[in-house]
Amino acid sequence: MQTVLLAAGEGTRMRPLTAGLPKPMLPVADRPLCAHTADAAIEAGTDELILVVGYEADVVREYFGEEYRGVPVKYATQDEQLGTAHAVRTAHEHLDGRFAVLYGDDLYDQASIEALFAAGPGITAYRAENPSNYGVLDTDGDRVVGVTEKPASPETNLVSAGACVLPSEAREWLDVEQSERGEYELTDVLDRVFAEYEVSYTELDRWMGVGRPWELLEANEWKLTELDREVRGDVSDDADLRGPVVVEEGAAIEPGVVIEGPVLVRSGAHVGPNAYVRGATLLGEDSEVGHAVEIKNSVIMRETNVPHLSYVGDSLLGRDVNFGAGTTVANLRHDDEPVEQTVKGERVSTGRRKYGVVVGDGAKTGIETSLSPGVVLSPGARTEPNEWVSRDR
Structure with a gap:
């Protein structure tokens, strides 16, 4: 065959x-x-x-x-x-x-x-x-x-x-x-x-x-649940890992971190201190999740940084992305309708009540940026400090 x-x-x-x-x-x-x-x-x-x-x-x-x-x-x-x-x-x-x-x-x-x-x-x-x-x-x-x-x-x-x-x-x-x-x-x-x-x-x-991007989220939700707990990286005694969590060799988990599986922390990734990672989340190789950051049900690709005091939910961040301190992703519409995203120039329902943002490689946000549900940032896109972004960029 x-x-x-x-x-x-x-x-x-x-x-x-x-x-x-x-x-x-x-x-x-x-x-x-x-x-x-x-x-x-x-x-x-x-x-x-x-x-x-x-x-x-x-x-x-x-x-x-x-x-x-x-x-x-x-x-x-x-x-x-x-x-x-x-x-x-x-x-x-x-x-x-x-x-x-x-x-x-x-x-x-x-x-x-x-x-x-x-x-x-x-x-x-x-x-x-x-x-x-x-x-x-x-x-x-x-x-x-x-x-x-x-x-x-x-x-x-x-x-x-x-x-x-x-x-x-x-x-x-x-x-x-x-x-x-x-x-x-x-x-x-x-x-x-x-x-x-x-x-x-x-x-x-x-x-x-x-x-489509939200289907990549769903694919990760499926496959992350199939992983068995395995901890080979450097995990602080003061970190709390709950359920099916995989920490690959070369990854580091700092004190005060709480991780609720299914979560995969890939080699070279660094989490914490005092970060909270939950839902079906993938932290890619050499990614950075900093102090007091919360990541929920997201895909964070390799060499991407969410350094401190930020929230990312139900989102996909490409490679070499950098979120400024205090960047907040909104992932729920006030009318409780499914979040929409632009695909090939047309607004399309994701079918998901909770859905955040999609960020291309190399994009950067200024400190205290707020991103609305369904926003797409193209590769290399930039936001200003304290900016509210409600449209694709």
Whole structure:
């Protein structure tokens, strides 16, 4: 079994976090997003990983190398993102048997991927609350006979989750025609597989696509809860670590700190004194959480500083961000409605009652800055001391 892992996209809906980092390499707990999928494939028994790369490809290559967890790794480059069939087609020269296709920006439960790999030609399925937003599976008993894209009145809530195992012959079926969207779609390849093979479906117990910043928060909420307590860093006797807290070697926790898991403190991070970290929180490598800071349910990426007397809740801070003393993030609307965020120029509901801010790499706030819920700061953005920021910058 070979596994083609699609990791070429930039992730424009995830901006500004992807300004210098491909979406599949954004941090989810203790590893990049796409590494969770690669690990699932390895645990399911894949013999080889073929990573399709494009945007910021060197970041992916540096992480996975030529061998990852004992499994050989090859690379195929997709210079233009022209669709899923186009992406898989770039790996054509490496394919020589049946192969799986997994998405580097999706998370799957491990047991279901193992079942998919064991079943032969097959596709993953999921019970969706709003099936008309997806491709709905057409089935004949346990067999999949087609996929209907976004039907107005779906007869079932069983939708395609994308991941699939294809027969070796599908290697020669990847040269499909452009769709109405101007892309080369893997669903057109699947149509031929459905016609010539008995294709089963594997229903996923848990699955999520990670396309927007609040979904990256949700992904971390999922994966951080799977970590077991482990303390290898330098932790003061006067610190209070409660529940599933991981402190990696090289991290330091000062006196008076309270951490309520699930929390991951990565190597080189420094917390305290007297800081309070709670909820599903990731503190990235070499990050700084200073005196009397509270961090709640947030992703703080590497080399980012929240030095002292600040509050950050339900937020995502990119790399090398610096919050001035007393910076406060508001994460709740007064009308109690879901917080909205601008995505590709449009205001979109996050569906989250509590949601803070998204901050791009290298942004800095002045002391006593206040940030409204849903605000986005672009890479390198600046705020003035005592400023209230209610619009994206």
